[in-house]
Amino acid sequence: MxxxxxxxxxxxxxxxxxxxxxxxxxxxxxxxxxxxxxxxxxxxxxxxxxxxxxxxxxxxxxxxxxxxxxxxxxxxxxxxxxxxxxxxxxxxxxxxxxxxxxxxxxxxxxxxxDAGSPAAVREEEARRHPVRTGARHVVSGAAKVVLPIAGVWVMLQLVGLLGHIPLPDLPSVPWPDLPSISWPDLPRVPWPDLPDLPTWHEPEWVRRAARVAPYVLPVVVGLAVAWAEHRRRRAQDRRRAAASESTETVA
Known part of the structure; x- marks a missing residue:
């Protein structure tokens, strides 16, 4: 090079x-x-x-x-x-x-x-362990969604704790009584009675799949991301090689 x-x-x-x-x-x-x-x-x-x-x-x-x-x-x-x-x-x-x-x-x-840089180390790690790298991408993407939600939850908990702190009594404001408005009675619409829908029970395999989905889905997504990233890196190697060959041909 x-x-x-x-x-x-x-x-x-x-x-x-x-x-x-x-x-x-x-x-x-x-x-x-x-x-x-x-x-x-x-x-x-x-x-x-x-x-x-x-x-x-x-x-x-x-x-x-x-x-x-x-x-x-x-x-x-x-x-x-x-x-x-x-x-x-x-x-x-x-x-x-x-x-x-x-x-x-x-x-x-x-x-x-650059060789030896943190980015080069990550690139080498991704090429050696594509599945692990894909799982890391999934965790990073989930963190972008989970962390803001967790931050809002913590703020709500803090607000709840503030409600138990005794605060000094503030003077009440004497607001004037506003007149009530008499709204006219609206006619009732005679909606027809709809027939009861038949009761549907999901099959047992659907219930089992729903129970294991939170654990299996991240793994499947991680494998898909890892495979897509592996294909992208192979395509990038071909593009760099093609660019180098075109330059040598022109020279």
Whole structure:
């Protein structure tokens, strides 16, 4: 693999590095979670675009040079960059523009994280244990739903505890008595009596399936996510290889 693009020391931020060399130009991305999730995108050693999009699950960069396409940085629940994908201006089988494709995650070529970095370790772990990685995605997605609900429940419990704290008596406000309004009696509508529906009892296998569904469904979803992620990584390997071969052919 060719050497990473050279960037001036004063322009190089500190953080996690990602690279895609010879596709047909060299792309280098630095993600820095300590600086409001700052992302810096270099193309052939020159800064193409930067952004600060703290708190967002996906940051999309679109440089002024439309010939560079777009870049998407996807983050985990805790804000760490987990995937950086470059979307070229045009791509076989893609009808969307690069920015729309970046937001939707259609196509693109994943950049490779620096060796030894946390992202590289996660990538290697995902390739060795795809099922475990899929289960981790399911837990992370469930946490995004469960944690806010748990937070609301805790707030309600705190409000309930406040109700048992003795507060000082406040003076009552003498509100004036408002006159009552005599509403006219509306006529009753003679609705017809509907026949009783037959009683239906679910089969025993339905009851058994309902009992084990909360335990089996997360496993099935995890396997599906793991299989889809495994296929996506294999497709990304083919796309990087095809981009490298096209560059060598042009050279």
């Amino acid at each position: 060719a050497d990473a693009p050279t960037v001036a020391a004063d322009a190089q931020p500190v953080g996690q590095g990602w690279s895609l060399l010879g596709a047909p130009r060299d792309h280098c991305v630095i993600t820095d979670p300590t600086a409001e999730d700052k992302v810096t995108w270099f193309v052939d050693g020159e800064i193409a675009a930067t952004c600060k999009d703290g708190g967002s699950d996906t940051a999309v960069l679109t440089p002024e040079d439309r010939g560079l396409g777009a870049l998407a940085v996807r983050r985990s629940y805790f804000g760490d960059a987990t995937r950086v994908t470059w979307y070229p201006p045009t791509e076989d089988g893609r009808r969307l523009g690069p920015r729309a494709a970046a937001h939707l995650g259609r196509g693109g070529i994943d950049l490779v994280p």
